Amino acid sequence: MAAQIVSEHFSIGFDNTTGAIVSIYNPGSEGDMNWVSSxxxxxWQPLGSRWGMGYVDLGADVLHRAYWKNPFVVSSDDTSAILEYKLGPLLIKVARSLKDDGKTFHELYSFNNVGTEDLDLDGPQGTSIAIFTPFNDHYTNTKDALQRRAHAHVWANGGSNAWVKMTQMGGHGPDLGLVVTEGxxxxxxxxxxxxxxxxNTRGVFxxxxxxxxLAPNEQKTVGWSMFWHNDWDDFFEKCAELSKQFIHFHIPCYTLNGDEVAALQMTGAVNENTTVNGQSVVCVGKGRYIAKSDTWKGSIEVKTPCKVYSAKVYLNRLESxxxxxxxxxxxxxxxQQVSDPGTPRDGAYAVYDNQAQLISSWDTDNDRNLGRERVGMGILMAxxxxQHPDxxxxxxxxxxxxxxxxxxxxDQNGxxxxxxxxxxxxxxxWPWIMQLHIAVALTDxxxxxxxxxxxxxxxxxxxxENFYNEGGRDLYPIGLPVLESLRYLQSFGTKNLLERAKKLFLEHGQRILERGxxxxxxxxxxxxxxxxxxxxxxxxLYRFTEEPKWxxxxxxxxxxxxxFQxxxxxxxxxxxxxxHWDGYWFGKDRMWGDTFPHYWSTLDAVALHHYSYVKADQGSKNRADSIILGNLALFSPDGSASCAxxxxxxxxxxxxxxxxxxxxxxxxALNHLLYLKQDDEFGQKGHE
Structure with missing residues (x-):
């Protein structure tokens, strides 16, 4: 087969043995960014998991995994290729082509049962058939990541409305998008x-x-188009142009409080016959429809009669x-508080096993010990x-x-x-202990x-003082209470201590500023x-000093x-x-893989919250609140919780x-929720 499919907009390289895609380049973009892992x-990635290869579950006789990797080349030239793979009774046909004057790259995967018996490819976990799509999402080092790697924002749980937006980590040039057009x-x-x-890698997708x-001689397909785009708005616009089954959802908030009304606004593959969880939609403008409910929670299904399209969105609803x-x-x-009088452990907050329903005292690894990140429970209490002094x-x-x-x-020296x-x-x-001391100081x-x-x-x-003596100036510290402690010292500390803390924080900030x-x-x-x-x-630092450089x-x-969002x-x-690693280090099951949501994503909420104040930007404030609310999915009404x-x-x-x-x-996550609420109250009192 041809080694490449090439146009002014795409350069796609293949492995001649397997037919897998090993490179996708944008010839018109600066740099040498390959958007797929190769x-x-x-x-470090297995050769058998390159783009476009895959597996199917054909039963116990093949141990439930049969991989397609040896193609028959039906046709191939510099603008298209058609390959066939045979796995027992299943014939897989992969058709690739450039369209729209070379501006888009299309892939179509057809699965044909050429056997004499029904073939069930709908396993209980939904993973009985898979196509490898190894997006180039890796953290090799900062320079390489910012120049040659991309965040993969995957939306594959939406049924017929599925897509992937790749975002170059350093923001260089156009980004690669993928939208499902069939299946x-x-x-x-x-x-x-x-x-x-x-x-340091998200692995293989x-x-x-x-x-x-699949009945005998029955065939089903899934296909998508890839294209270049500039930002999220451009991405969604191009998805709508390329896919007749794409729906763009405009949802003000994905986590509802009490009987708050959920409003789903939709454009794209919707019309007056579309329903949302069985409820009719209302047209509110040309091509724009809306549906509302004060009870929706979990999986919400969007269907259009006479179409094969069935899309899903997911909402959460909290009592309060x-x-x-x-x-x-x-x-x-x-x-989760240890009661063991007379021992050093007494009073500590500890990891809790929701399956065993007791403190996991047997698990003493660093990420499960009585210190470190568990200090967050103490700050939450403070x-x-x-807020509740009684x-x-x-x-x-x-x-x-x-x-x-x-x-x-x-120790005595800090x-x-x-x-x-x-x-x-x-x-x-260190910063977490510093934050705890300030949070306690703010109580009686x-x-x-x-x-x-x-x-x-x-x-x-x-x-x-000990933090900076031990090398803290070179750390990018999570949770260093810069603004909170400076405000406290300004109100209740000595002038000398305020100036000392300010000096240390400014020197630290200067190092971060200079590194960019x-x-x-x-x-x-x-x-x-x-x-x-x-x-x-x-x-x-800017909120406290108002110096423009910060x-x-x-x-x-x-x-x-x-x-990253x-x-x-x-x-x-x-x-x-x-x-995509916290489940392994902090969870019971030692699972790698994407953790959505994860509580450290609320750091973004803290940043957006501060940004909203300095820029008077309500949009940033709304995003900050949304991130916090999204992370409440980690908590259950009875107070139990999950780390990942x-x-x-x-x-x-x-x-x-x-x-x-x-x-x-x-x-x-709850600590940040209360901190941002506290900061809002500070601002409302006219201290900003």
Missing amino acids: PDNAP SLRGYSIESRDRITMS LLHPIIGK VEKLVASRVRFVIDK RWLR DGKVRNSLEKYYKFVCAELQ YVLNGLGSWEKRLYN LDTTGVNGGESPLERFEKTM VDYPSFEVNFEQSIVAPAAIMLLE LDGAELQMKTLLR GKQPDYRLHDIAIR WIYPLSVNGRTGHYKDPYANDQDW
């Missing part, structure tokens, strides 16, 4: 995640077409945000107590926890332990019996929670940060930043799309 740019997708899976590549049962937080606070006190149960619990932190997670008895240095831990908690009578403010000062997008690698080579702290710190620097960080019509995905929502249908063959059983570190 042996050249992702040599439907059930979802996506991830493979090739392991302890070798660790957290697999798209799962909905084929179902306030009640949810209150339930979570009670659950932590009742279920913020809740500040809550004696929370007061008693926080007093015990604060005593534990001061006695067991810090050094922060990595866990109970662990002196391994992990600088990420009785701390006279803690650590020789030192006040939370004195503990904060020691922690801050030359991000250092930390526990992951490049990630959302490296970029978000840079944006937040610069925005907080805002200028923050603008650059925000552009990089927001590229997608616009899928699902409360777990919409505006939620890409993260494993979103793909499967990861490395293991069933996904579920909440991990551990309640671990997710309470930072």
